Amino acid sequence: MHATLSATELRSAARRGEWQGTTAGHCPGQQQVNVVILPRDAAVDFAAFCTRNPRPCPLVEILPPGDPEPVRSAPGADIRTDIAGYRVYRDGRLVDQRSDILDLWHDDLVTFLLGCSFTFEHALIEAGIGVRNVARQSRVSMFVSSLKCVPAGRFHGPVVVSMRPIPVAQVEEVTALSARYPHAHGAPIHVGNPEAIGITDLSKPEYGEPVAIDPGEVPVFWACGVTPQAVAVSARVPFMITHEPAQMFLTDLPREGDLPG
Amino acid sequence: MHATLSATELRSAARRGEWQGTTAGHCPGQQQVNVVILPRDAAVDFAAFCTRNPRPCPLVEILPPGDPEPVRSAPGADIRTDIAGYRVYRDGRLVDQRSDILDLWHDDLVTFLLGCSFTFEHALIEAGIGVRNVARQSRVSMFVSSLKCVPAGRFHGPVVVSMRPIPVAQVEEVTALSARYPHAHGAPIHVGNPEAIGITDLSKPEYGEPVAIDPGEVPVFWACGVTPQAVAVSARVPFMITHEPAQMFLTDLPREGDLPG
Structure with a gap:
């Protein structure tokens, strides 16, 4: 995939299943993020976990339950399809790797976007x-x-x-x-x-x-924002969907952050 | 209250009911934070709201449901007693102002600490x-x-x-x-x-x-971190507890933040 494609174009390529590589080196002007998707029941604890561990888990955006559109980070994108690879964890075990999660999605799922060193x-x-x-x-x-x-x-x-x-x-x-x-x-x-x-x-x-x-x-x-995947294993989290490590979600947010300083 | 007292001393004074003034000008080396307390049911939406509005609502720490101790921001403190004044909102109306919330506390309440310009x-x-x-x-x-x-x-x-x-x-x-x-x-x-x-x-x-x-x-x-109080009014939030404006929670976190940069 050519490094000069925009974040929108790369998200579309992922959606069409035409992109399998790492996102490192792509979209030099935008933030890349890790993805963690959890049932609402676990989401408050996980939000607290992120704020207590800002080095591995810097919060970029949380999507309300059932909402697949990151309106702050990538308006118009769909978190269920726009990443090249997803991992599904059940009871702390990696049980599936797939290219979209449309059939797993339901109104109870909460998406967390966490900063990535590729940025x-x-x-x-x-x-x-x-x-x-x-x-x-x-x-x-x-x-x-x-x-x-x-x-x-x-x-x-x-x-x-x-x-x-x-x-x-x-x-x-x-x-x-x-x-x-x-x-x-x-x-x-x-x-x-x-x-x-x-x-x-x-x-x-x-x-x-x-x-x-x-x-x-x-x-x-x-x-590293893959920390939640090790946490899923360690704490035997009942259900969690993440991105495939090194295949990040590409946002439209400016690389330097949108706050001065 | 003398400006040279530590955050721990000022939290204790608030706990004893001996401190009524603004926290502006106190504890020059530490972060001060706004406080929002919500039932778990509303907490995920509010966490999402904070991440989408980082200027008024910069997340410093979220405490898991029922946990009154900010273990990252002020280990040993009690969020139910260590602020000089609290406000209680029901259905978007300010219904009570008080010096502690011990009798309102229950295992379902989630506390949000948001950054403050006093810092x-x-x-x-x-x-x-x-x-x-x-x-x-x-x-x-x-x-x-x-x-x-x-x-x-x-x-x-x-x-x-x-x-x-x-x-x-x-x-x-x-x-x-x-x-x-x-x-x-x-x-x-x-x-x-x-x-x-x-x-x-x-x-x-x-x-x-x-x-x-x-x-x-x-x-x-x-x-300003009082934004959630106006949001409670505007969105008729069923139940919310906050600090009294200008009377912040004093943390032990260093003023500059604990991340470099």
Whole structure:
């Protein structure tokens, strides 16, 4: 899929089933978001969970029960069809992967859109910093860390992190640039030592694809919006629909956020 | 109440019923927040409403149903007693004002903490800008504007704004400073002409106390976390508890936010 297509065009391509790749590198001017869909009964606890864990779960928009249109983030879009891939979790197990959720939808479902680090990757690229998962169009490496979320109601579990190899000399700049995007996970939560956050083998990510750390590079970790998927497993959430990791929902919201500052 | 008391001390004073004034000017290092308490049935719609209206309703923390402790914002505090004044709305009417809500509390109630412009007033004062409602310990002027919130479910209504007189020469600096606080309403939403946002008489605020505009000053308006109280009236919300305008809940969260950027 060509990187110059608009968010509307890419959402339409996903709707037609014509787009399977990662969204990393697409729509440099817009925010990309993670998606979590839950029954209304669980939605209040999950909203509380997001506010208590703003690094992995920065709230961009919540849709009222049964409403499939993100009127703030992407007016006219349909959250049931406009993502390339969906995952369905029941009782903490991944039970289905599919290209739309029209037949699962009902008036009780509440959709959460959470910020994504793909949003700030463009700022790194514009500053001349290589982002390997964009250059290769591979799915960024994601790991379940030993860091714990702050619980809220029935939701508890580990923080999932994304990892990008960054040259040592550029870590400070990368940190400062990503810190400008609190709506997209903000600054790294760890630099350098995977074992310090419970990651023993960088070649075996829980989500996405492995990536080599070249000489002179260090692994840099950001909180990741796939965290709710690990939480679903850990807390045995009865029912949850999410996006396929690395295949985000593309919004029309400006990359820098729509609040000054 | 002395401005050097800590947030914990001021919450205790409120709990003992020994503090009646505005919280403006207190706890310069911490965030102050608006409070909205709703039955679980209405809470998902209201969470969606907040995410669609981040200027007036920036989400700081949502507490799960029945939980009176803001574990992220003020561990150990009790939202039912630690504010100087509460308002109770039924069917869109203000029906009670009281100093605690212990006897109204039940396991179904969900508490929302929303950012407040009192948080950034300290940054203005530190920059040498006079903030009259702090200097006089008066309750800041608040007005129901003609600006409309983005609806979500059953919630709709006008944006409430706070107003501070600012010397013309300092408006640019005030705008830049407050823009650094998106978690506390951010930059002004209007400068200069009250009629442009539907305000006909600055001497008659809907909430708080009037304040004179001196020669060389202009009125500067920020989105205000009292907006949900006007929404309760406009949408005839069956039941809502809020703080008393200008008497905020004092958190332990750092003023600048706990995310870099």
